[in-house]
Amino acid sequence: MQQKIPNIYEQIIQAKSNGQKLLAILLDPDKIALENIENLLLKINQSPATHIFVGGSVVQTTILEELIAQLKQKTNLPVVIFPGDPSQISPQADAILFLSLLSGRNPDYLIEYQVQAAPILKKMNLEVISTGYILIESGNETAVARVSKTQPLNRENLDLVLATSQAGEMLGNKLIYLEAGSGAKQAVPFKMIQLISQSVKIPIIVGGGIVDLQGIQNAYKAGADLVVIGTAFENNSRFFES
Numbered sequence: 001m002q003q004k005i006p007n008i009y010e011q012i013i014q015a016k017s018n019g020q021k022l023l024a025i026l027l028d029p030d031k032i033a034l035e036n037i038e039n040l041l042l043k044i045n046q047s048p049a050t051h052i053f054v055g056g057s058v059v060q061t062t063i064l065e066e067l068i069a070q071l072k073q074k075t076n077l078p079v080v081i082f083p084g085d086p087s088q089i090s091p092q093a094d095a096i097l098f099l100s101l102l103s104g105r106n107p108d109y110l111i112e113y114q115v116q117a118a119p120i121l122k123k124m125n126l127e128v129i130s131t132g133y134i135l136i137e138s139g140n141e142t143a144v145a146r147v148s149k150t151q152p153l154n155r156e157n158l159d160l161v162l163a164t165s166q167a168g169e170m171l172g173n174k175l176i177y178l179e180a181g182s183g184a185k186q187a188v189p190f191k192m193i194q195l196i197s198q199s200v201k202i203p204i205i206v207g208g209g210i211v212d213l214q215g216i217q218n219a220y221k222a223g224a225d226l227v228v229i230g231t232a233f234e235n236n237s238r239f240f241e242s
Contacts, residue, residue: 005078008051008095009129009174012226015050016203021220025049026082026207026230027071028056028182029064037067041074043237053228054093055082057143057182068092080129084147086117095127097175102168103134104150131175131205132168134161136188138209142181152181155189162199169200176200178224180208183231187215190222197223213240 015022025044032040044052052071054064068090071079081088081096089096098117101109121128135145135152145152153161165176176196178188187209197204206219207228219227233239 004125005094006127008078008080008127011078012175012203016225021224022050022226023048023216024051024053024080024205024207024226024228025233026053026055026182026228027067028230028234029054029059029061029067030056031234032063032067034063034066034070037070038074040237041071044077045075047233047240049077051226052077052079053082053097053230054079055084055088057084057147059084059088064088065090065092081126083117084144086113086120089117089120089124089126091124091126093126095129096121097131097133097177098128099131099133099177100168100171100173101135101148101150102132102164103136103153104148106148106150109148109150129175130173131177132165132171132173133177133179134164134168136161136178136180136192136208138180138187139185140183142184142208144179144181155186155192158192158195161192162195165196165200169202173202175203175205177205177207179206182208184209187211187219190218193219193222193224197225 069092078094081093137152137155180188188206203225205226206224210229211232216227
């Protein structure tokens with residue numbers, strides 16, 4: 001098994017400083033068949049991805065550990081947990097996004113799950129990256145909004161999204177994650193990414209509703225430092241050949 005990749009956050013900061021854009025492929029364990037993992041990993045290794053995120057709003061399968069183990073064995077990319085709750089933690093990953101759902105007011109996702117996860121994480125050699133997580137209205141109810149029982153922020157209310165992002169930065173978050181949600185009808189607006197990227201100093205992650213290469217480039221152009229694709233890649237493993 002490969003050794004853990006250290007200082008992933010420092011690598012993200014360095015990439016931002018150098019103007020290098022990053023790309024993460026999000027794998028939901030509930031949507032992965034381990035018997036097909038070889039082909040999936042081949043496609044990931046042939047893609048321009050710089051990171052692999054693993055997790056989902058609700059993970060009902062028990063393959064998280066095995067999935068991460070295979071990813072670590074067969075790719076050289078950092079494996080970062082993108083958890084929906086404290087059950088989605090594995091010491092085999094390289095890092096975890098320690099999410100706080102800043103756009104909602106459900107205390108479970110603001111602080112309760114973080115309190116539950118902290119003692120577990122303290123026992124692990126896992127890089128913990130504090131991340132302000134902000135859901136943006138995308139034209140349909142996404143899984144994360146349904147599970148978290150929170151409403152996304154209005155995609156037209158740029159001032160509120162800006163204030164929420166700035167509050168996250170002031171609270172000490174190391175990343176801001178603007179999320180339209182898995183299977184979103186609309187991606188995070190260009191002008192919103194642009195405003196947030198110009199107004200906070202920490203790196204910006206953008207995900208949800210990005211269905212093609214042009215969508216990735218649009219997010220980069222607007223100021224995203226790291227773009228996440230999930231559903232589009234799951235549905236079309238030839239995504240990067242189009």
